[in-house]
Amino acid sequence: MQPVLKVQALSKTFNIRAGLFSRKKFAVLKNISFCIGKGETIAVIGETGAGKSTLAKLLSGADSADCGQILLEGNIIEDNGIRDNQCRYIRMIFQDSAASLNPGLTIGDTLDDCLQYNTDFDKAERTEKISATLSKVGLLVDHQHYYPHMFSVGQLQRVALARALILDPKVVVLDEALSSLDPSVRAQIVNLLLKLQQETGLTYVMITHHLSLVRHISDQVLVLDKGEVVEYGATEVVFQTPQSKITQRLLSC
Numbered sequence: 418m419q420p421v422l423k424v425q426a427l428s429k430t431f432n433i434r435a436g437l438f439s440r441k442k443f444a445v446l447k448n449i450s451f452c453i454g455k456g457e458t459i460a461v462i463g464e465t466g467a468g469k470s471t472l473a474k475l476l477s478g479a480d481s482a483d484c485g486q487i488l489l490e491g492n493i494i495e496d497n498g499i500r501d502n503q504c505r506y507i508r509m510i511f512q513d514s515a516a517s518l519n520p521g522l523t524i525g526d527t528l529d530d531c532l533q534y535n536t537d538f539d540k541a542e543r544t545e546k547i548s549a550t551l552s553k554v555g556l557l558v559d560h561q562h563y564y565p566h567m568f569s570v571g572q573l574q575r576v577a578l579a580r581a582l583i584l585d586p587k588v589v590v591l592d593e594a595l596s597s598l599d600p601s602v603r604a605q606i607v608n609l610l611l612k613l614q615q616e617t618g619l620t621y622v623m624i625t626h627h628l629s630l631v632r633h634i635s636d637q638v639l640v641l642d643k644g645e646v647v648e649y650g651a652t653e654v655v656f657q658t659p660q661s662k663i664t665q666r667l668l669s670c
């Protein structure tokens with residue numbers, strides 16, 4: 418079966434300061450390749466600074482790679498740093514959802530902006546889509562009139578999910594999106610993610626330090642170290658017989 422998301426030899430370099438007047442190149446991601454099928458989840462783990470968030474940004478189109486390709490359902494959507502306009506099919510959710518929402522806009526206006534910018538929907542279609550999406554993530558239709566500060570942390574993560582889902586993506590990238598939640602709220606959001614995945618065949622790329630969550634939710638694990646893939650395979654295999662020293666160290670924590 419054709420993978421939904423295929424990443425081929427993705428590399429990224431930053432120009433960093435190396436003294437008062439000089440700069441040097443810092444390879445943050447080197448030759449990253451993996452693929453994931455429809456309705457599956459891949460977890461990306463690694464120590465601090467391994468390059469996980471940078472990978473998330475490249476996948477969602479928030480930043481571009483220097484070289485390599487990203488393919489969605491067999492179509493190249495990014496080729497050596499040139500992205501086509503299919504960003505709406507890979508959406509990202511951040512750890513701090515409050516910070517990524519405009520405090521001056523109601524949730525309805527935020528979602529409406531998303532639709533106006535990315536679709537040809539008329540007002541009635543947008544209103545219907547907003548109501549349906551809020552219900553999908555377990556919020557009330559009336560919540561569209563609320564501002565971000567009126568929500569709890571758990572509800573804000575549902576709002577972030579609604580903003581990701583409103584464009585009917587094929588892949589959702591979650592960058593530590595569940596980390597700031599307390600365990601019971603986290604469990605509710607995990608169940609919601611699994612339910613949505615079952616219903617719609619969504620594919621998740623989950624960046625997290627929570628290894629129990631990785632084992633519970635992911636089909637595959639990709640282990641990054643200093644921008645390189647040091648291990649990649651089925652979750653149960655990686656957990657039971659980790660090959661690289663880095664994976665062994667991460668799993669023993």
Ligand SMILES: Nc1ncnc2c1ncn2[C@@H]1O[C@H](COP(=O)(O)OP(=O)(O)OP(=O)(O)O)[C@@H](O)[C@H]1O
Binds near residue numbers: 433445464465469
């Ligand atoms: N815009 C940037 N310019 C220069 N260096 C950067 C930039 N963004 C990230 N880096 C560096 O790239 C490396 C990887 O960062 P990244 O945030 O992707 O790591 P991470 O694995 O997500 O870490 P963490 O688990 O702490 O979030 C770090 O050394 C970071 O300092």
